[in-house]
Amino acid sequence: MLAPHFGGIANVANSLLVIKTLVYEERYVELPEFIAIVRDDWKGHEPLRRLIRRRFAFYGNDDDAADAMVARVFDDYTRMAAQVKKRNGVLRPAGISTFGREIEWAAPNGPRKATHDGHHLGDVLATNCSPSPGTDTKGPTAVINSYCKLDFTKCPNMATFELKIHPDTVRGEEGVEALAALMRGFVRQGGMFMHIDVVDSAMLIDAQRNPEKYPNLAVRVAGWSARFATLDKQWQNMVIARTQQYVKA
Amino acid sequence: MALGYIVDIQRMSVRDGPGIRTVIFLKGCPLSCIWCHNPEGIDNHIELAYYKDICTLCGMCADLCGQKAIEIEPGNARNFQRNKCVLCGKCIENCPNAALEKVGRFVSVSDAMREMLRDKVFYEESGGGEPELQHEFSMQLLREARKHHIHTCIETCGYGDVNLFCSLAGNCDIVLFDWKESNPILHKGWTGVDNILIRKNLRAIDEKDVDIVLRCPIIPGLNNRKEHICGIAAIANELAHCKEIHLMTYHPYGQSKYARLL
Numbered sequence: 001m002l003a004p005h006f007g008g009i010a011n012v013a014n015s016l017l018v019i020k021t022l023v024y025e026e027r028y029v030e031l032p033e034f035i036a037i038v039r040d041d042w043k044g045h046e047p048l049r050r051l052i053r054r055r056f057a058f059y060g061n062d063d064d065a066a067d068a069m070v071a072r073v074f075d076d077y078t079r080m081a082a083q084v085k086k087r088n089g090v091l092r093p094a095g096i097s098t099f100g101r102e103i104e105w106a107a108p109n110g111p112r113k114a115t116h117d118g119h120h121l122g123d124v125l126a127t128n129c130s131p132s133p134g135t136d137t138k139g140p141t142a143v144i145n146s147y148c149k150l151d152f153t154k155c156p157n158m159a160t161f162e163l164k165i166h167p168d169t170v171r172g173e174e175g176v177e178a179l180a181a182l183m184r185g186f187v188r189q190g191g192m193f194m195h196i197d198v199v200d201s202a203m204l205i206d207a208q209r210n211p212e213k214y215p216n217l218a219v220r221v222a223g224w225s226a227r228f229a230t231l232d233k234q235w236q237n238m239v240i241a242r243t244q245q246y247v248k249a
Numbered sequence: 250m251a252l253g254y255i256v257d258i259q260r261m262s263v264r265d266g267p268g269i270r271t272v273i274f275l276k277g278c279p280l281s282c283i284w285c286h287n288p289e290g291i292d293n294h295i296e297l298a299y300y301k302d303i304c305t306l307c308g309m310c311a312d313l314c315g316q317k318a319i320e321i322e323p324g325n326a327r328n329f330q331r332n333k334c335v336l337c338g339k340c341i342e343n344c345p346n347a348a349l350e351k352v353g354r355f356v357s358v359s360d361a362m363r364e365m366l367r368d369k370v371f372y373e374e375s376g377g378g379e380p381e382l383q384h385e386f387s388m389q390l391l392r393e394a395r396k397h398h399i400h401t402c403i404e405t406c407g408y409g410d411v412n413l414f415c416s417l418a419g420n421c422d423i424v425l426f427d428w429k430e431s432n433p434i435l436h437k438g439w440t441g442v443d444n445i446l447i448r449k450n451l452r453a454i455d456e457k458d459v460d461i462v463l464r465c466p467i468i469p470g471l472n473n474r475k476e477h478i479c480g481i482a483a484i485a486n487e488l489a490h491c492k493e494i495h496l497m498t499y500h501p502y503g504q505s506k507y508a509r510l511l
Contacts, residue, residue: 047345054347139261141368178263185371
């Protein structure tokens with residue numbers, strides 16, 4: 001088996017949503033101009049970038065327009081991938097993941113430029129099938145709902161997403177109940193692969209500054225596992241930056 | 250259909266009644282507790298919030314303001330004259346940094362219900378904020394929620410008309426009832442009203458055959474006294490339907506919110 005995997009689906013869809021709205025619906029900006037602005041890493045257009053970041057509800061907020069765009073990209077990709085079911089007798093089932101490569105893709109001298117959903121050159125974009133970092137603001141149930149709008153029967157080689165939950169949310173008996181309810185809701189809606197991190201980003205930031213205090217702190221991302229202290233700074237930052245779902249207790 | 254006046258709808262709340270809940274935070278409260286951690290919920294008018302740390306003093310708001318209510322001292326401060334402001338919202342919509350926010354909005358029963366149903370798959374349940382002041386909206390929302398077999402809670406300070414409370418309680422599975430201070434004089438000093446009417450309403454709701462949870466904020470140096478703790482126990486003992494008592498630890502996070510309200 002040799003499977004094609006798609007990375008950055010959230011950013012592709014979010015960017016298309018921005019272009020559809022600002023260029024084609026509102027005619028706020030012309031396409032060639034918009035492309036030039038983004039190619040130039042938003043130089044001189046920081047207000048526009050910020051406006052985009054704050055104005056749009058992107059994938060991960062249970063917003064039907066944003067989620068429909070992700071579903072469209074997802075459907076197009078899986079349909080294309082399914083056209084070649086086998087090559088030289090080797091199966092080619094479609095999957096969605098980044099396997100940590102979002103780091104190398106983000107390299108400022110790499111091929112990937114800034115994106116139309118308001119990311120700069122060098123920003124780490126969405127991991128796997130997760131929302132783009134910092135864009136999901138409606139809480140864990142909204143992220144699950146957004147993800148579950150996709151039809152995973154079309155994506156046999158898996159599409160995972162990460163849900164970061166603050167320890168306060170799952171503390172005590174009520175917390176366990178809440179976690180169980182989240183999982184039930186996920187399964188009932190046809191979810192495929194949910195990776196739950198219960199982590200306090202304050203602790204991770206502290207671990208980054210004082211590695212000697214946390215020699216055994218392990219980070220697991222789906223199948224991937226590492227000791228936090230052994231990761232280089234960029235990887236540590238990525239683990240910290242993955243959107244934290246903080247629900248006030 | 251009635252309109253509700255709300256601060257926000259918060260999904261996946263896990264400490265306001267059993268399970269995962271969607272909480273409608275209503276705006277407007279008859280009390281003004283000195284320890285209140287959601288001060289934006291007290292006033293029943295639209296308020297403006299300004300996030301000083303996010304503001305870059307770019308001056309876009311001052312340029313757009315037709316009332317000349319905003320003045321920027323470049324690199325230094327943003328001066329705002331609230332009495333000139335007509336709440337047109339231009340500065341809020343156009344702030345590139347999202348440093349301004351309107352606190353408070355109207356929402357219809359059907360819109361609130363639609364938002365609630367989005368998470369129905371996660372709950373057996375759902376609930377609301379200071380409901381007596383917005384009795385009509387709260388009542389319709391509770392009835393709608395029950396039609397969809399959603400478990401309903403209200404959380405109330407208990408101050409208001411007894412008949413309204415009883416009709417609201419009749420449409421709830423659980424009433425989260427605040428019991429802030431047992432001594433009526435101290436209660437008046439700290440919240441602006443005494444607790445005599447509140448006690449009377451609590452007893453009236455108890456007769457409605459609905460589960461009651463007493464919610465008791467414990468504020469260091471104010472009500473963490475033996476007499477008050479005994480007072481909580483005494484009132485819980487008088488009630489036939491008090492299922493739980495929640496002692497809620499004070500936290501100072503609310504203080505950050507006072508500074509931002511203009």
